[in-house]
Amino acid sequence: MKIKSASFWKTDLDLVRPYTIAYKTVSSVANVFIELELENGMKGIGACNPSKQVIGKDANETFEELQKGNWQDQLVGKDIRTFEAMMRELHLGDKPRKGYIAALDIALFDLWGKFLDQPIVGYLGQQHSKMPTSITIGIKDVEESLEEADEYVGRGFRYLKVKIGEEVEKDLERLQKLRERFRDLIHIRVDANQAYTLAELISFWEVAQNLDIELIEQPMPANEPWEQLPLMQQVPAHLMPYIALDESLRFWEDAHLIAGLKPVPCGIFNIKLMKCGGIYPAMGIARSAQLERIKLMWGCNDESIVSITAALHAAFANKHTAFLDLDGSLDLARDLVSGGFTIEDGMMSLHGGAGLGVEKL
Numbered sequence: 415m416k417i418k419s420a421s422f423w424k425t426d427l428d429l430v431r432p433y434t435i436a437y438k439t440v441s442s443v444a445n446v447f448i449e450l451e452l453e454n455g456m457k458g459i460g461a462c463n464p465s466k467q468v469i470g471k472d473a474n475e476t477f478e479e480l481q482k483g484n485w486q487d488q489l490v491g492k493d494i495r496t497f498e499a500m501m502r503e504l505h506l507g508d509k510p511r512k513g514y515i516a517a518l519d520i521a522l523f524d525l526w527g528k529f530l531d532q533p534i535v536g537y538l539g540q541q542h543s544k545m546p547t548s549i550t551i552g553i554k555d556v557e558e559s560l561e562e563a564d565e566y567v568g569r570g571f572r573y574l575k576v577k578i579g580e581e582v583e584k585d586l587e588r589l590q591k592l593r594e595r596f597r598d599l600i601h602i603r604v605d606a607n608q609a610y611t612l613a614e615l616i617s618f619w620e621v622a623q624n625l626d627i628e629l630i631e632q633p634m635p636a637n638e639p640w641e642q643l644p645l646m647q648q649v650p651a652h653l654m655p656y657i658a659l660d661e662s663l664r665f666w667e668d669a670h671l672i673a674g675l676k677p678v679p680c681g682i683f684n685i686k687l688m689k690c691g692g693i694y695p696a697m698g699i700a701r702s703a704q705l706e707r708i709k710l711m712w713g714c715n716d717e718s719i720v721s722i723t724a725a726l727h728a729a730f731a732n733k734h735t736a737f738l739d740l741d742g743s744l745d746l747a748r749d750l751v752s753g754g755f756t757i758e759d760g761m762m763s764l765h766g767g768a769g770l771g772v773e774k775l
């Protein structure tokens with residue numbers, strides 16, 4: 415069964431609530447969509463919103479790549495039953511890395527799942543059916559942080575991811591107030607987005623370890639991996655299991671490199687389809703992690719339900735998935751699809767249906 419056509423478009427989506435992280439404020443986002451169609455009329459959809467700061471390309475540049483490229487010629491006419499070969503061609507070749515890879519990977523998975531009449535997670539092997547996701551509080555003062563936390567807890571969320579990275583004392587004050595207000599009602603994880611030095615991380619953790627913090631994401635700068643990894647290996651052993659790598663872990667080959675180090679400079683990999691390029695490389699990263707007993711966290715950018723659902727399929731297909739941070743589509747004021755996943759009191763589960771299980775609106 416051959417792929418008959420491939421189309422793409424870009425849509426600008428406003429955020430419900432603009433937010434600030436350590437290096438920028440975000441108020442609206444562009445997402446790029448790809449749709450593939452088989453000869454029998456079956457369609458597969460993919461989407462992406464890569465981060466310029468992390469992989470060097472944003473959605474607008476990705477859209478330009480699609481306009482300029484001859485990627486459709488290489489795809490149209492291929493038999494979907496050669497799915498595995500197409501994936502290896504897409505992800506393991508020596509072509510320059512394109513921003514749209516994740517959207518294309520997801521569209522192919524959706525199409526393949528539909529062709530098999532099977533949810534993607536069923537094809538990959540389902541290990542989980544329901545898990546809580548965290549929801550993110552940006553860098554704000556204490557009062558605003560408490561207000562936002564009140565709202566999320568009122569909506570049923572019990573896992574809060576708090577962006578930190580101003581000053582250690584200020585960061586700790588917010589966390590202390592959150593812990594005082596909600597006590598053991600909530601779980602708190604933090605994301606420093608590269609803002610700490612090793613000394614700051616260590617002094618932060620001296621206090622934070624008493625606040626029952628689940629994990630700390632990317633405490634230190636992520637330059638080229640070969641420069642930063644020796645520094646991260648100096649993190650004290652008792653703190654290492656709580657370190658989740660995000661910006662340091664972009665591509666499949668980063669995971670391969672990091673998992674091969676002794677000591678491994680983290681306890682958790684934060685996998686994002688927008689960094690690694692889709693479900694196929696994400697599953698490769700997951701296998702590297704599994705060999706070194708590294709837990710998995712699944713994160714996102716501000717993305718359509720399409721790619722958030724794709725991440726959830728991959729997350730649920732891995733036993734060592736321990737943390738979901740897939741709140742990206744909840745921030746969007748509108749989306750182009752419905753279905754995909756259900757979220758109830760902060761618990762995510764897949765909606766069901768072949769492929770991704772999303773419906774175009």
Ligand SMILES: [Mg+2]
Pocket residue numbers: 605607631632660661
């Ligand atoms: Mg992060």
